Amino acid sequence: MTCTERKKIIFVDDQVSNLMIGRNVLSSDYDVFTVPSGKKMFELMEKISPDLILLDVEMPEMDGYETIKKLKTIPGTDGLPVIFLTAKTDADSELQGLELGAIDYITKPFSPPLLLKRIEVHLLLLDQRRQLETQKEQLEQYNTNLEGIVAEKTKTILELQNAVLETVAELVEARDDVTGGHIERTQSYLKILFEGLSETGVYKDQIKDWDVDIVVQSAQLHDVGKISVNENILNKPGRLTEEEFEEIKKHTTIGGRIIEHIQERTSDHEFLDFTKAMAVSHHERWDGTGYPHGLRGTEIPLEGRLMAIVDVYDALVSERPYKKAFTHDEAVSIIRDGSGSQFDPTLVELFLAEQGKFYERAKEISPCKSFLA
Numbered sequence: 001m002t003c004t005e006r007k008k009i010i011f012v013d014d015q016v017s018n019l020m021i022g023r024n025v026l027s028s029d030y031d032v033f034t035v036p037s038g039k040k041m042f043e044l045m046e047k048i049s050p051d052l053i054l055l056d057v058e059m060p061e062m063d064g065y066e067t068i069k070k071l072k073t074i075p076g077t078d079g080l081p082v083i084f085l086t087a088k089t090d091a092d093s094e095l096q097g098l099e100l101g102a103i104d105y106i107t108k109p110f111s112p113p114l115l116l117k118r119i120e121v122h123l124l125l126l127d128q129r130r131q132l133e134t135q136k137e138q139l140e141q142y143n144t145n146l147e148g149i150v151a152e153k154t155k156t157i158l159e160l161q162n163a164v165l166e167t168v169a170e171l172v173e174a175r176d177d178v179t180g181g182h183i184e185r186t187q188s189y190l191k192i193l194f195e196g197l198s199e200t201g202v203y204k205d206q207i208k209d210w211d212v213d214i215v216v217q218s219a220q221l222h223d224v225g226k227i228s229v230n231e232n233i234l235n236k237p238g239r240l241t242e243e244e245f246e247e248i249k250k251h252t253t254i255g256g257r258i259i260e261h262i263q264e265r266t267s268d269h270e271f272l273d274f275t276k277a278m279a280v281s282h283h284e285r286w287d288g289t290g291y292p293h294g295l296r297g298t299e300i301p302l303e304g305r306l307m308a309i310v311d312v313y314d315a316l317v318s319e320r321p322y323k324k325a326f327t328h329d330e331a332v333s334i335i336r337d338g339s340g341s342q343f344d345p346t347l348v349e350l351f352l353a354e355q356g357k358f359y360e361r362a363k364e365i366s367p368c369k370s371f372l373a
Helices: 016-026 038-045 064-071 091-099 112-141 147-174 182-200 212-221 224-228 242-263 270-281 302-317 328-337 345-365
Strands: 008-012 031-035 052-056 082-086 104-107
Touching: 008 016, 008 038, 016 031, 016 112, 031 038, 038 052, 038 064, 052 064, 052 112, 064 082, 064 091, 082 091, 082 112, 091 104, 091 224, 091 242, 104 112, 104 224, 182 212, 182 302, 182 345, 212 270, 212 302, 224 242, 224 270, 242 270, 270 302, 302 328, 302 345, 328 345
Parallel strands: 008 031, 008 052, 052 082, 082 104
Antiparallel strands: none
16 A cells, blocks of 8 residues: 555445455455444444445345445445445346445455455545545636646646546456456557548548547546456356356446446536447447447447447457457458448548558557567
8 A cells, every 4th residue: 555544444244254354354454344234334434434335235134235325325425435245246236236326346255356456446546536626626726817827737637537547447457357458459549540530531520529639538438337247257268158248248338327327427528428439339330230239330429430440459469368369460351351241341441541550559569469470
């Protein structure tokens, strides 16, 4: 931990053995307070202010869902991170928890190193959010005529906002061991395509008001819905069953719901509009056979059609437990063959024209160099 003051964590579970395990795992880094019920948690919160709560879902009298509902009615707890711990693994239960305000959902029995890492990431987010709020309060105190100071502070806030987004994206990526670095790489490839659009005038009416930095930044959360997908499915080394694939497919609609949840709490939707379009539609196909809505052709948002190409390219040239990396030329051939069926033909032509830039960028940032063969 980099902070000098130890963070306080309340661990709520009706099983004494789980409380003992949690205390042993966390006490070296945090001040841990264990309680056996939601009622005891609220009594304890009259005496201390926790930085994070680990909350068991399945408890007698007041379960985790009822507990978080009551918690959210208490003034000052809106930003308090709550992580659900449960033996339930179905997506509906996870989605219910996230919609009630939980920030994460960890299945039991949990892995101690993974639990520590997830807590570390969420507390980092908490610190960054508090810093952002402090920066905002300080900014509001400045005289509106001090344009130079305002501009500098605005830049600081945008940088901090991007750091928060990167942390959220890293949290999602940390659950999927096989796609490390995927977000950074797809952002780089997306920027190449976007710059190509600007230079060639392709889809110029649609992108004339787009800010390239905002578009690229928004791509960080295109897979945010994976936070609700079971880790065993995300990290499965072999071929997915039909049922597992259906679970994976839900990450698009769940991602859309998560972003809508954020939109309800903010007035500036430009960034989130791009993010939502990518999250929901990047697995749609030009011929209408994709998911989740079976959109066809230009019914698919342009953001999703762009992301589809860079997402597939990165998947092809990256090594996975279930496949070797394709070469750059093989990846280009596959995307060319998908023109008019999987991908927007106009964007495929643009990709083919820019493929050299993809290759050079991939050499710089790819975790697997075998694609160069």
